[in-house]
Amino acid sequence: MIDRLSPPDRAKLMSAYHAMQFVEDEMRLGLGTGSTAAWLVKLLGAEKHVFGLEIQCVATSTQTQELAERVGLRMISLDQAGWLDLVIDGTDEFDPLLSLIKGGGGALLQEKIVATASDRMVVIADPSKEVDRLGAFPLPVEIVRFGSEVTKGLIEDKLAGFDVATRRTHWREKAGKRLITDEGHYILDLNLGEIRDVDTIASGLLEIPGVVETGLFLDIADTVVMGVASGEARLI
C-alpha cells in the first residue's frame, strides 16, 4: 500500500509515523488538521484498535473531528480537556527557529488555540515545508465577516505593494464562494514573499480590529518531525 503513495505522501505518512513516539497512554492529545495530520489520526486509530492505546483527543477542525470519530478515537472538547499534554499538527512552512506558517487548511484559529493550550507542540512536516525564511507560502489571516472588505483594505494599506487574496472554497480559485471557517470567519491569503520581520507583521496585523488571528505561529512549536519518503525521519 505504501508503495502506491506518491513520494510527498509517503514523507507525510513517515512524519506522522515517527511522531507517534511522543504519544503516551492516558494523554490528552490535540489533533491537527490537513493531510499530514490525517495520517496521524489514522495511525492513532490503528494503535487504539491493535494495542488498546487509551487517549482522549481534541480536534482542531470539523474535518479532523469527523475522521477521528470514524477511526474510533475518544473525542472530547477543549473545554472538557481543560489543558492538553501534547498537540501534533502539520504546517505549511517552518524556519530554523521553528516559527511556522499555518492555515493552508483554513483551521489556523482552532489550531492556535489548541497549540496554546498544550504543554508541547510537535509539528509533522515533509521536507517541502522547510524554509530559511517564512513567506513563500501565502500567509493566511482569519478575519470577521462584518466589514470584511474594509478590513482587507486596511491590510492592503498596511502591506502596501503586496497582494491580498480572499480564500475561496476551492484553493486559489478566483470564482466561487468565499471559504467560511469553522468559526464563521473568512480567510485572506497574503502573498508576502520572504518575511523579514515576522513579529512586526504578526503584531501589525493583529492591531486591525477585524483581524481575528494570523497563521504565524511564533514561539509555539517545540519539535519538528520531518519524515522522508524512504522511511526515516529527522527531529529538529
Ligand code: 5RP
Ligand atoms: C491547516 C494547516 C495544515 O497543518 C497545513 O496546511 C499543512 O497541511 P498538509 O499537512 O495537508 O500539507 O495549517 O490549517
